[in-house]
Amino acid sequence: MPDKYHIHTTPVPPRLPRIGKYGVVDWREDCAGCHNCVKKACVYDRHRQELEYIRNIKEFNSLFFDCMGCFSCVQNCTKNLLCLTINSEYERLGNSYWNPDIIQSTWMQSETAAVPVSGAGYRGKFAGHGFDSMWTDMSEIVRPTRDGIHGREYISTSVDVGRKLSYLELRGKDPVSTFPKVVSIQMPLIIDMNPPEFTFPRLERFIVETASITDLVAIIDSRKWPLAGEENQGRAMEKHLPHIAFHLHPDAPVPHDVLKKTRLAEIPDSHSVEDHIKELKDIHPGIVILIRVDLDSKGVQRAIELADMDEVEAIHVVADFNGNEIGVENPRFIKDMIREIHSTIIKGGKRDEVTIIAGGGIALPEHMAKAVICGADLVSTYLPLMISLECRLCAECHPGTRCPADLDRVDHKYAVGRMRNLIAAWHLQLIEVMGAMGMREVRRLRGDVGRAMFYEELEEEIFGELFGSRKRA
Amino acid sequence: MESFSVQEKELEDLLPENTMKTRVPQVKVERIIKPAPTRYRNEIAKYIIFRNDDCVRCGKCAEVCPYGVHVLKPGYKYFAMPKSDKCVGASCEKTDHFCVSLCPKGALRMVENPMMKALGDARWPADMILATWKMAETGDLPPEEYEFDYQCGNSGGGFDRLRFKFPENPPNDVDEDEIDTSLLLNRRDDDRPRVRIDVPWYGGGMSFGSVSNVTQLSKVRAATAWNTFSCSGEGGYMERLKPYDDHMITQVATGLFGVREDTIQRVPIVEFKYAQGAKPGLGGHLLGDKNTPAVARMREAVVGIPLFSPFPFHSVYSIEDHFKHLEWIKHVNRRALVSTKVSTPTDVDMVAVGSYFAGTHIVHLDGGYGGTGAAPDIAKKNIAMPIEYAIARVHKFLVAEGARDKVVLIASGGVRTSHDIAKAIALGADGVVVGTAELVALGCVRCTRCESGRGCPRGIATTDPGLITQIDVEWGTQRIINLYNAWRKELVGILKRFGMRSVTELVGRTDLLIHLDFEGK
Structure with a gap:
């Protein structure tokens, strides 16, 4: 097989604290200190990392910018104190065309060189302005125009x-x-x-x-x-x-x-x-x-x-x-x-x-x-x-x-x-x-x-x- | 009502000896509606009630609130934290039992929950998620006073811009008990069973690997209770599914993961997955992290390696090839109906008609905005047309070709509520396949993290041994049974308002719909 166009990549981590979509997890008063959120609820271990950070404050706290928005800590909090909202800094990214989702996706691709993948189906608008008002085609069977079977x-x-x-x-x-x-x-x-x-x-x-x-x-x-x-x-x-x-x-x-x-x-x-x-x-x-x-x-x-x-x-x-x-x-x-x-x-x-x-x-x-x-x-x-x-x-x-x-x-x-x-x-x-x-x-x-x-x-x-x-x- | 399952004795004639040997007694699941409260300590609420230190524990709030927001447990000195998820919120302000205004000390405060903004998205707004949870909890429609705006999403198109034109004076001669919501899945005049399901929907294919075995079991048990189906997806057929064989659809997809003769032979419906709405035009993809030893064993693969299903079927390049595919399955399982699942390209109408002529019993259209599992974002948003267009186009073409009465048209891909189900049927589908809604019933918040690391943090779309313990099979089953009950109730309500006695009367009745962006018809 002749050489194919291929770009060799390696991950390049960000320099700056991430600006996550669900950046704010706020403790209201009256925390019981039960550590449910720390030990059990967060499968991403963010609460434990936060505790360690609090003990040893040296740099900007970016840990909760990695919050995935699963609400597990919110719903498991012993005293129902946690509150999760959209990070306002995230919402301020870009403009109405270059919206925060585009910017965050671009950052992720620049870090990993990977194709963005997510679950739970499509979450956006039915259609939109510009390029969002068109869909590309696909073919499964009965398509004489398909270029043959190929990888x-x-x-x-x-x-x-x-x-x-x-x-x-x-x-x-x-x-x-x-x-x-x-x-x-x-x-x-x-x-x-x-x-x-x-x-x-x-x-x-x-x-x-x-x-x-x-x-x-x-x-x-x-x-x-x-x-x-x-x-x-x-x-x-x-x-x-x-x-x-x-x-x-x-x-x-x-x-x-x-x-x-x-x-x-x-x-x-x-x-x-x-x-x-x-x-x-x-x-x-x-x-x-x-x-x-x-x-x-x-x-x-x-x-x-x-x-x-x-x-x-x-x-x-x-x-x-x-x-x-x-x-x-x-x-x-x-x-x-x-x-x-x-x-x-x-x-x-x-x-x-x-x-x-x-x-x-x-x-x-x-x-x-x-x-x-x-x-x-x-x-x-x-x-x-x-x-x-x-x-x-x-x-x-x-x-x-x-x-x-x-x-x-x-x-x-x-x-x-x-x-x-x-x-x-x-x-x-x-x-x-x-x-x-x-x-x-x-x-x-x-x-x-x-x-x-x-x-x-x-x-x-x-x-x-x-x-x-x-x-x- | 016709039963779709053939008798055991007939099976002996139809199934080969080796499959009969592995057949186990089928389990019956009762269709009982009972409460299945949230599995979390704190249900997310639309409004939050705060109680401050001015409270003198007079009990007035508990006395006036009919919803049980305020609870003073026996033997306790202080009130428990208000159960905000039971609060109906703004609609209560106009009543004579609004705790906030009746509190003699002004110790209560109600605010809109700021988390509503973080929950859900344009297709599944927070209200729709909360209402689905409510239905899964109670088995009934959410009480009107909660003011959940759940019948439509905020996507700005498709189902979300369609509304029913209900008659101003609905006919009152139809008794709800008379209304038939069943759907016949075999319209061909062939010698195969005339399978009939009690509701015009069945559960979508989610493989073991993409979701947990508990999720799969909950789905199929609810399907059993409702005399409908659930689908195995592509990842093989768990042993634990065998007691529910008669309510299973097994999938033959391009990767052929877990496809064996005995799995094809044990089910009443076999589904060929040519494409899927989650990632039209791309093959399936199970990320390496989710390929645990149990999954790998089922799929006969190597642990930890990402598993791809190629695209397209490399054995199908024409309707003639498709015909051979269908014949293969029909030969292997002489009682099976065959479903053909395709996505929605420009020529989806041609694909559907071709598939009908090739001998399929069910044409299953999976629109571009559907899907539950991991998919490249570029595919989810951009490839293939939304299901709303495809249903209308295919229905019209099948009618024109004189094939509409001979094939069952099933739609999926963004069907979220009973209103969506009714709209899909009015656009021309016979029934629908649902997926995401079942997962939401189990507690999904659509955080989209199904694909990464250990998988779903809510314990639904994961195979992580620790995370799957979050859900109990009985609870999961009940939540889906309840959701189905609420849906059927709402569907019956819609049919009643139109004076219809069967859901089949609604098929293709676009004259009963209006589109908010169009006028003149």
């Missing part, structure tokens, strides 16, 4: 970035077409640049190393090159250049000898993108150029126009970090914008010739699969990697402001290990979803909306027929 090890998550030929020209049996350069990436995932509100010194350096060991590509703002902490290390970063795609800021050109060692580069959208692409190809003919398009009110249309240009190889469309259209009163969500771009380009007959990378709101591994189903070739994201370092998304990464997660003090081994673990867990989960669908290649998943079920469509098709028309809000 997980045969599932390919590799994608190609660049222009592909719509057809081959042959002379006799020999192809005479010129094959455009494409860059293969092992997962449909690119690590994007962090905006100023979510960054810290040395972040890019950690990201680049993570991209390198996971065989992915990270987009790095050319203004940040050379990377912090790298000036005195000579050519240490050079080995990572194939895993860097510089976002070429007009005011910060990258030296040609550096650029030539990369495989991808990104340029901001402009009226002269075709000229810009030609200039870059003159410097480095093998490079594949992404064009970054903000998904504002004109973003979707602009992406469609760009796809029609012969020089354009890949378009990176980016919504805001919650996945919403930028600067619009009633924003569309990234999944709907991807579907529009994808289907419109198909109608123009150009879809296979251009790569679409979609970013914004990619918070969980299922978002990666769902965005691909909606029509993206791959996705970009950045916040999950920040969160993997125990960031709480307070969005106050200003110089001089103390970071509650002490991100400016993280060491290299911890940072790269946690980011690597998270990517490994995402990869495993992508394989889970694809295995359920019976898909052997993520490339074939692109735009295959038959592999998904959309909330609005199911409601209309099934309940609409039975109960009339949907009420308007």
Whole structure:
């Protein structure tokens, strides 16, 4: 069997006290000191640990943040004194999109590199906004589209970035077409640049190393090159250049000898993108150029126009970090914008010739699969990697402001290990979803909306027929 | 009412000699409703009553409270801590027996329990859990004054947005005793027993390993009392289940753990599990910690090693293959009905019809939000459609194909209450399979820790020798018997309000439902 893409991981414990969901177990007065909670009730031994802690207070008490919320101590307390509630610090994590469950799950994956598993069935809402309004398909029997019987090890998550030929020209049996350069990436995932509100010194350096060991590509703002902490290390970063795609800021050109060692580069959208692409190809003919398009009110249309240009190889469309259209009163969500771009380009007959990378709101591994189903070739994201370092998304990464997660003090081994673990867990989960669908290649998943079920469509098709028309809000 | 069990003498003709040799006398469990109070010292309450030091022990509170919240034990000087779980809370404020306002010293205080926020979730809100506990304790519906909002969850879709359109003037000519809630599980005109159960539900498959043997026994004993079924799950067939063979469904799943000819032969229904709602499209997974020596022996596996069931059945790639599967079971057990458990992909209607033509007696749809055991979070939330859609879609397609009257359609995956059962039937199912609700009756708080370490801290979904001692089989059996009784009572109430004499009249009656987000029909 040929070598398969595999990320080697080891656990990387957190630096900070955990913020558990059920963080508060409160003793009201009148404890009888019977130690029932300590000796019997808690199967996780948290109460005994708490007692030991009280005897020897040296550091922050995080023990009860490991409470699993089973209520056993509450219900077995001799005097019915214990009270368990949701930890308010937990509830304050993130925002309405990057909710505490997402953040906690990301922390767990970054620590263990494991797929989050739990019991007792699904606990959440029936459906929700954005990616929560679609379900992916699975197949059990009677599915001619299943890719044959195979194990997980045969599932390919590799994608190609660049222009592909719509057809081959042959002379006799020999192809005479010129094959455009494409860059293969092992997962449909690119690590994007962090905006100023979510960054810290040395972040890019950690990201680049993570991209390198996971065989992915990270987009790095050319203004940040050379990377912090790298000036005195000579050519240490050079080995990572194939895993860097510089976002070429007009005011910060990258030296040609550096650029030539990369495989991808990104340029901001402009009226002269075709000229810009030609200039870059003159410097480095093998490079594949992404064009970054903000998904504002004109973003979707602009992406469609760009796809029609012969020089354009890949378009990176980016919504805001919650996945919403930028600067619009009633924003569309990234999944709907991807579907529009994808289907419109198909109608123009150009879809296979251009790569679409979609970013914004990619918070969980299922978002990666769902965005691909909606029509993206791959996705970009950045916040999950920040969160993997125990960031709480307070969005106050200003110089001089103390970071509650002490991100400016993280060491290299911890940072790269946690980011690597998270990517490994995402990869495993992508394989889970694809295995359920019976898909052997993520490339074939692109735009295959038959592999998904959309909330609005199911409601209309099934309940609409039975109960009339949907009420308007 | 038809009995589903064939007589012993007939069995001798139907079962091979080796299986008859291992057959043990079947145990009868009485369907008696009696109190089964919480097994914990403190039941979680919706409201908490506090008594402060101003209390002069005048006894006024105990005198006025009809619910027994305040207890002064004989020979004791001080009142026991108020039994808050018996307090009906806010609804009492409007009455003439509200202890807090009648206390002459103002020593009592009532507050909403802050733990309500920590208990439950969108699908199983705290009120639903507490009401289920109450039903399991008493065998009756929770008294209205408790104001448990338990008929729907807060998920914002599916069952939680469906309501019944009860007639303003319900027919009053239907006697509750006349209402038939039984369900025939064999509609094929074949030579197999016409198995009939007394209620339109049976217990879901939970393997030994995923749950304790006490949990399994409690489930099947309650099923025996209610003349319905429980399912072994995939982990093999415990010796202790043999006295209940006639109320067991045994499962043949992709891992074939514990599947033997004799286990197939000893039960009236064999279930093929092609997929499951807990993790649609993924195989079963028993974590290594739960693979104890007893589990490993049952599954013929190595202790401590995680056990995976592959996905899908590697012997089934078409309806023809499925047909061969069913024929295999029918050949091994000539009296068995065969159930086909599938999850809910986009083409679930095609799967159901195909399975019918392959010869199944029961099509069991397990929707994407179901499940009781360990599952990857990504699968629970994202893969396969919710059961509410699947029922309606499959029912319609089976009708169109002219097969609806020949096959029994069973739904599961997020069926939590008797109202959910009635809604599932109105959407087109004949009956349902329940799982989580049974575990809640046994004291589950849905902390989701079934999968880790020693397993369930509540002693339900665990094989840890220490933890399983928390539950007594008699108590567990009674809790589930009680829950079933309360459910049946509520189901009968629903049918009565519609003037129906049989639950079969409710099947597919979507005209009796409204969806809160739709209008115009």
